[in-house]
Amino acid sequence: MSDIPYKIYLDESDLPTEWYNVRADMKNKPAPLLNPGTGHPLTAEEMGGIFCEELVAQELDDDTAYIPIPAEIREYYKTYRPSPLVRAYNLEKRLGTPAKIYYKFEGNNTSGSHKLNSAIAQAYYAKKQGLKGVTTETGAGQWGTALSMACAYFDLDCKVYMVKVSYEQKPFRREVMRTYGASVTPSPSMETEVGRKILAEHPGTTGSLGCAISEAVEVAVTNPGYRYVLGSVLNQVLLHQSVVGLETKTACDKFGIVPDVIIGCAGGGSNLGGLIAPFMGEKLRGERDYRIVAVEPASCPSFTRGKFAFDFCDTGKICPLAKMYPLGSGFIPSPNHAGGLRFHGMSPILSQLYHDGLMEAVAVEQTAVFQAAEEFARAEGILPAPESSHAIKVAMDEAMRCKETGEEKTILFGLTGTGYFDLVAYQSFNDGTMTDSIPTDEDLEKSFATLPVVPGT
């Protein structure tokens, strides 16, 4: 056995003091968010009605490479960070691979994922601005849970609009949020104008993420002292998530680990964007090269089959336009158990990097993903989230290729979360009833037709 322990835990003093803003090192900056009515880039003033002031500044800042992490946020980070960088000795042994496999594990907190890294930052800025509270939407509930925890810490009101079908069928995450003091409302609700309108038109609807976003935004803009917050896609979120990559880099440097390939799942892009940030920085500055691979479900193949184009961030078409690799806001992914990877778009930062050939992407099917998840769980102990298991699958494939070629590659992947609230998915895999489903070219043509025509382009 080598000198590297199973789990590398950094000290509190190794916790990053600054987030790293990868945009500062990008030659081609990500396109700005556009006002869908005018086609003009959103101004800070326009954004300020919806988002907190300092978060707007972070959203628009393409130039500052390092942004200090406020002491209050660092203090909270200390309660669950630094997260461990784990050497997958047991998985390596089970696969019989000469590859060295590492994963950065973000699941050891009650939100069960990396989402808390940005939730606590967004809650902090809301508190600092003197707000009463924040609103958000949640599907399966991971982001809502993280935000509830953050708001409990800063004593902020937290209003979560949860897609009605999830609210009813997945009551457990809802109860976690309530335990942290959040109000959780099934969406559509009678509390908002948009909710009442939708319910009048579709009385039996079980809701959608697009509708929940609409309600959360309406409540934020019509209630003094409230703002809306979002857990992925945005530049500010990737900035906060850079704490994941910075810790990883520090741990790697401490033990002389140099990854040949870095792998992460990609839904809205926040975890992958965070993990790769400092490594991508080195690559952009020409200091060192890394292979970087985004993994997405074949049922929602933004990178691998989407178009580099502007699209609405939400299905309700009330949000700004972002330049991404969207499938069209009208895209309805086939049922897939990785709820966090069912977004029709992708982070503008990652989209630009992908477009510029700085990273790769691969799409995998969910039965193969759960097969990998099961093998990983049995070897490494941890029951992974379906989302994270997409990265596991591709890391294991890479390790098996090393077994064939004899290469002793160093593989690093992001294990973003645990699967404790995804047992319905595991049951379907255990029962052998899980299926795969890939959109046809015709399906995609149809959803591409929902891409907006941007004024002036």
Next chain:
Amino acid sequence: MSDIPYKIYLDESDLPTEWYNVRADMKNKPAPLLNPGTGHPLTAEEMGGIFCEELVAQELDDDTAYIPIPAEIREYYKTYRPSPLVRAYNLEKRLGTPAKIYYKFEGNNTSGSHKLNSAIAQAYYAKKQGLKGVTTETGAGQWGTALSMACAYFDLDCKVYMVKVSYEQKPFRREVMRTYGASVTPSPSMETEVGRKILAEHPGTTGSLGCAISEAVEVAVTNPGYRYVLGSVLNQVLLHQSVVGLETKTACDKFGIVPDVIIGCAGGGSNLGGLIAPFMGEKLRGERDYRIVAVEPASCPSFTRGKFAFDFCDTGKICPLAKMYPLGSGFIPSPNHAGGLRFHGMSPILSQLYHDGLMEAVAVEQTAVFQAAEEFARAEGILPAPESSHAIKVAMDEAMRCKETGEEKTILFGLTGTGYFDLVAYQSFNDGTMTDSIPTDEDLEKSFATLPVVPGT
């Protein structure tokens, strides 16, 4: 802020190399297990038909203070241990107490609790003995999950008999076990003689732990290459769990922390027995004094209202007799959400220590426990298991007393697990429908009447 970090993570090299056997320092040894037919202490030979050989030796060894932890077990421990000793800075702040609060957190593994510490040891000895597999029973599923993980690691067959009502109503832990390759059978089943007999007599029964034990034991003794394993109560289990206390002691010594009071929840006694082991050793040897407090639910008050007497370990009365603080094997606890604390008896080791005045006990009601759990979760982030929350409640009470007196006491408690699979309980608390229920003296007189008459006593 002091020099002590939020989380003290020891290095791999600090992992204990030996378990500590507190019996070696006890002047009054715990009473041996008795054969219920003869009233004589069980011999190694009698026990060997049910338990693995080396575990029988550990069960009977009252003299060896330190027993080496085999390298294979230490290797597995490294995948999730050392577990953190956490300074509850945020809880202290919220309570406004001058007390210093620490907790040893055992929930950061997929089994969600300390149970894995003994499961991996028991699976190892089964493997070493050349067995094919092990059998066990599980109620809510925490022990079954831990054992499934351990068996997956050592490639052992794992047959879990799960109380039918839990199997049907709590499918999620069942799916975790299946993901780790265990076979999970709802009990009573048609697979065993005792199961068929019970089903013939009570066709609609939803099962009981006593019945599940009977089935697991029958399968172990009638199938060559199988043995039965148990996750609490036994001396061997407390021995394995001493790893928790040993790590805690090492962390305390490293940072100059001396607890004034050590608090743990007690169901069968395995977590408390493990946490206090080295501290109790110092106390027994007269080196240092500590207040040690066992916390139990008022609905199942073994220590506080039970009798120091021999009783069956199971409700089915097929297991040996143990000298405990039982309520009688016929005791049926009122509904309480802390499934792990509903056992009618208690570890013979802890029972003897309690009888000798070396530790205290207190009983608390579940609504107060969940109130404490919610406050803890909001302050510390972690969503605690209902069982662990009993210790939280008493630790918080102690901290509030310090606030009144101004004493800067150091309080240490065991946070044995997470509550991710206990959201039905949290929902009942959040909805305000949770109630308390304490057995009357009459209830207890009735259950005491089920205590056995031991031949020759």
